[in-house]
Amino acid sequence: MSLQDTNGLTEAEFLTNYDASKFERPSVTVDTVIFTITSEAEVNKRSLPDKELQVLLVKRGGHPYLGQWALPGGFVNPKEDIDQAAVRELKEETNLDCRYMEQLYTWGEVERDPRTRVISISYMALIDSTKVTIEAGDDASEAKWYSVRDKVFKKEKIVTGDGFVQKKWVLLELESNDETLSAVILVTKIVKGTTIKYEREVIERNGIAFDHSRIIQYSVERLRNKLEYTDIAFGLMPELFTLSELQKSYEVILGKKLNKANFRQKIEKMVIGTNEYQKGKAYKPAELYRFNPNWDEEDGF
Amino acid sequence: MSLQDTNGLTEAEFLTNYDASKFERPSVTVDTVIFTITSEAEVNKRSLPDKELQVLLVKRGGHPYLGQWALPGGFVNPKEDIDQAAVRELKEETNLDCRYMEQLYTWGEVERDPRTRVISISYMALIDSTKVTIEAGDDASEAKWYSVRDKVFKKEKIVTGDGFVQKKWVLLELESNDETLSAVILVTKIVKGTTIKYEREVIERNGIAFDHSRIIQYSVERLRNKLEYTDIAFGLMPELFTLSELQKSYEVILGKKLNKANFRQKIEKMVIGTNEYQKGKAYKPAELYRFNPNWDEEDGF
């Protein structure tokens, strides 16, 4: 690896010249995992197009990890709230307003950035799937959508005297037209007496910069969990959609097939029928629905 | 208000002399909401003592908010992980190891600290209730446990064209032997189309420094939610406990009575009987239980 940046420095040279000692305070960045769900181009009129969960990444134009792909993000401005910073970055990268945004987690290990101490506040944002054809904004050197696959390929549970250690290896694969990135993330749960601890570390990295692969993996888990008990999915849907489209979106995020009748029962109160119907399909046209904004989460607020 | 600090400055003087301009990066602190559940002193042998949820606060020895009470916390060291910083602060303040610790949320509004820009990463820690008689560590000028009461006293829901705005006013009361602190926190949920947003602001403050009252209130909500689907409660229990004690702990956190039979059904698999029994009570002695560390959260990990 001897890629050079615009100053002609290699990564090693860059790092030895980087002076972090003049700073007492850590740097703080905001990094956003931007999800959308795309429909593949319509193959024909006789079958439903497949859907995919996608995440937006930007190519790094400087050291470190030059040429690799990272989450869009940047430093928090002294005069802006961290939420504002996340919204601003999103705007700069995608030129879109998002439908849902939520703070995820703050990552603060000393060595997670090779330049200097960087604490990163991560956000998850969801974008309406019908609007993502729009080009990325002007800020990013290069931005691209990657399809997300997240698969547990090994599990382990070791029972100790007063508890257990559970490990889970996750293969994260991100795929675009011409490139596949990947990472292996080890998630560990340690139970000792009544003490519980979680860890999440990147143990293999292939084209994904920094520790961003574990942030994406964490985000996918959060999205899955929230799918089950909130209306978060509608942040990914266009205004009008069929129930089959909604179900496909659920399936693609959860990574499993769902039963049609049960699914419809479950989301019945969250949607409103419009009495309008699909057109131009070679099968029974489906009714178009919209989100019911008066749906009350049963958590009681 | 013209309290003076050790330099003889009032709050106003202190603030006008405070030079924040020399710093480009925000300060980063870690603040921890430390909970425990205490038993009141035993009143008699014929009835169960009441339990209370308590939070540890420290008295501020300098400006701003001189003399008011704040969450224990401090600046993140350049050479330590943020999790380590939280553990270190906890140790310095309480001299105790905690049984459970979890990152809560990161608060980053520009004006939340009058001195300068401070981003605060909040944690929640749970302490074994039988060990809290121990004095606070040497770091804190003064530390004290406060009983927590958290009550929604007003609700409002306004339906708009394409959604609604829901507001909830929470009175947070913190009570020690000789003092009662309080705050009113306004929690807002804005649903507009498919866009959902939450806000949480302090609209009245009485003895609680900074925005720490909303952090405590947020923490109480998180604790309540997690109580329902995790084993988090055991972080507050001693090693051996009766099922009634456990139930009382749940009740005091949730703020409502639970049905005994149903409660036992629910937590059946999370505990192990020891075949040992309480002594010295004027009623049927209860069996002592311990946490079952092999209980599998049904989330499948």
Add this chain to the structure above:
DNA sequence: GAAATAGTGTCTCTCAGACAATATGCA
């Protein structure tokens, strides 16, 4: 009619919540 998807009815199993009944140790 065949293919493909839309949409519905119903059964079972589990779990949360309500209620009731019995057991036990000590003043």
Add this chain to the structure above:
DNA sequence: TGCATATTGTCTGAGAGACACTATTTC
């Protein structure tokens, strides 16, 4: 014996999941 708590049994209704069935459109 009576009080206060411990402990167990059972009923009901809601919801998740499995399965099977009918309906509608175009080719």
